[in-house]
Each structure stands twice: as structure tokens, then as C-alpha cells.
Amino acid sequence: MEAKPRVGFIGLGVMGKPMARRLLEAGYPLTVWNRTRSKMESLISAGAKGASSPKEVAENSDIVITMVTDSPDVEEVVLGPSGVIEGAREGLILIDMSTISPYVTRRIASRLAEKGVVMLDAPVSGGDIGAEKGTLSIMVGGPKEAYEKCLPIFKVLGKRITHMGPNGAGQMTKLCNQVICAINIQAVCEGLTLAAKAGLNLERFLEVVTAGAAGSWMLSNLGPKMIKGDLEPGFRIRHQLKDLRLVLEAASNLKLPLPGTALVQQMLRAVEAEGLGEKGTQALIVAMEKLAGFKVRGRSGTET
Numbered sequence: 001m002e003a004k005p006r007v008g009f010i011g012l013g014v015m016g017k018p019m020a021r022r023l024l025e026a027g028y029p030l031t032v033w034n035r036t037r038s039k040m041e042s043l044i045s046a047g048a049k050g051a052s053s054p055k056e057v058a059e060n061s062d063i064v065i066t067m068v069t070d071s072p073d074v075e076e077v078v079l080g081p082s083g084v085i086e087g088a089r090e091g092l093i094l095i096d097m098s099t100i101s102p103y104v105t106r107r108i109a110s111r112l113a114e115k116g117v118v119m120l121d122a123p124v125s126g127g128d129i130g131a132e133k134g135t136l137s138i139m140v141g142g143p144k145e146a147y148e149k150c151l152p153i154f155k156v157l158g159k160r161i162t163h164m165g166p167n168g169a170g171q172m173t174k175l176c177n178q179v180i181c182a183i184n185i186q187a188v189c190e191g192l193t194l195a196a197k198a199g200l201n202l203e204r205f206l207e208v209v210t211a212g213a214a215g216s217w218m219l220s221n222l223g224p225k226m227i228k229g230d231l232e233p234g235f236r237i238r239h240q241l242k243d244l245r246l247v248l249e250a251a252s253n254l255k256l257p258l259p260g261t262a263l264v265q266q267m268l269r270a271v272e273a274e275g276l277g278e279k280g281t282q283a284l285i286v287a288m289e290k291l292a293g294f295k296v297r298g299r300s301g302t303e304t
């Protein structure tokens, strides 16, 4: 049997840490780096090697995965001082699984190509739950040959993996995904607020509606959290605002109106203005409550 490639993992946040753990558990020799070093500890105790910089991660890896926040963050850990590019040899594959700009992705890919490094953009959908369980949807852009080489790794992390086209196509797919997610969560908030105001039992409401045509990931996973008032992330409001900024930039470049997305962006801004930017996107219910002058969280409804 062929030896498993050495994998490097940069960015051990809500998503990165469970993804890195899955790779370690699947037997990949793993080197990790995180800006806040304390987040590396549990993986090092579990058998990963801790690096002192992204450069050192690259020196010890055949494939490097980045899972950081935004475009400038990927640029920093890949192209910046002591970045991946400084430790990379020809043939290394960089997989960026963060959600960033498709345009910046293409720029990074061509800088890396000058050094013989191949890049795949492979953003994900499925949340922290999907990261833990290895059930993410992974949308990949970049050379097909590199995609095929990395498939065994993607299969440890996700259950639906699709090659979408050249570099940037993965990120563009993710932005379209975010449009659907954003409007869907707004729909969940409005449906729940109406149900609460009308005095329906909210647990029973979710139970029946989830099984019908209105069923969705947002409804199943975030609906119960909204009712309980559990606002912990998950997917942070601040990150969804970043994603919708990228969506609206892309739409603007393409001269495309996206009115629903723009509306939800403003609702999320209102939540951020309440000081809740670090909370999960289910905190959108707080903005809805403000508009309604009515509290949904903590309300189960009548028993009639």
C-alpha cells in the first residue's frame, strides 16, 4: 500500500480543528500551526507535530491545507513572511478550504504556480457539525489532476465532493451557496416569529414543518437553537457578513442585482451593531425580534 502523504494544517478554529483531527485519526502524518498557539495543544497531544510558522508546515508536508478567515488572512499565511511559499518545494499542493474571494484565489494560485506549487480552492459547507462528522460538502476549483490526488483527503472531511472547474470556481460556488443559506435563515427567522406571535407551540411547529417542503439544514440545525436562545457559534455573524460582502462584490462585478441577499446583509449588520458579531448566524433572530417588538427566544408557545 502506498504511504499516505504528509499533511500540514494551518488554522485550527471552529472548523479547522475538527477537520485536522479527522485527518490525524485517519492516519495522515500531520503538522499543524495556529496563530494562537494554545489551540494546537490538543492536536499535538493526539500525535500531530506542532510547527512554529506556516513556512515550517510547508517544509514538513506534501499537501498543506489552510482554514483561516478572509482573503488577506490566506494571503498572509501563504504569501507573507514565513508563509507557506517560503517553505514550499515544487510539487507541493496547497488546498485553501477557507471562504475567500474567487478573484484573490486566482491571484494566489498564479503566485504559487511560479514556484511550481499547485493550488486548489476547496471551500466547504455543512458547518461545525459537518466538520466534526466528516460530512461537509466540498466544492473544488483548480487542476483536475491535483483534485484527483487529493480526493482521499477530501473523503475524510466530506461526503459530497465536486470538482467545479479552474481556480476560483470552488469559491464562486461557495458564494452562491451563501446566497441560499442567507435567505434561508431569514426565512426561518420570519416563519418562527410568526409562529411564536400566533401562539403556536414552537417545538411542535419545527417538528412538522421540518418534515415537509420547508425543511432545510437551517431549519433543522438552527431553528431549535433560536427557540432555546442558544446563540453560540457555529458559523459566526462576522463570517457571514464577510461572505455576503464577497457575494455582493462578485454580483457587482457581474452587474447582477441580488436584492434578497442585500436585505439579509443589512439584517446581519443590525445584529453585529448589537455587539453580537462573534455569535452564530442563528442570532439573526435577535434582529427579527427587534423589528417585531416581540421575543421569540425562550418561548415555546401554547399547549392547546
Ligand code: NAP
Residues within 6 Å of the ligand: 011, 012, 013, 014, 015, 016, 034, 035, 036, 039, 067, 068, 069, 070, 072, 073, 074, 076, 077, 097, 098, 099, 100, 124, 125, 126, 127, 128, 234, 235, 236, 239, 243
Ligand atoms: P474561526 O473559528 O474564527 O477560526 C479562524 C481561524 O483562522 C483561527 O485559527 C485563526 O487563528 C485563523 N486566522 C484568522 N486570521 C489569521 C491570520 N491573519 N493569520 C493566521 N491565522 C489566522 O473560523 P471558522 O468558523 O473555523 O471559519 C474558518 C473559515 O471557514 C472561514 O473562511 C469561514 O467563512 C469558513 N466556514 C466556516 C463555517 C462554520 O460553520 N464555522 C462553515 C463553512 C465555512 P486564531 O486562533 O489565532 O484567531
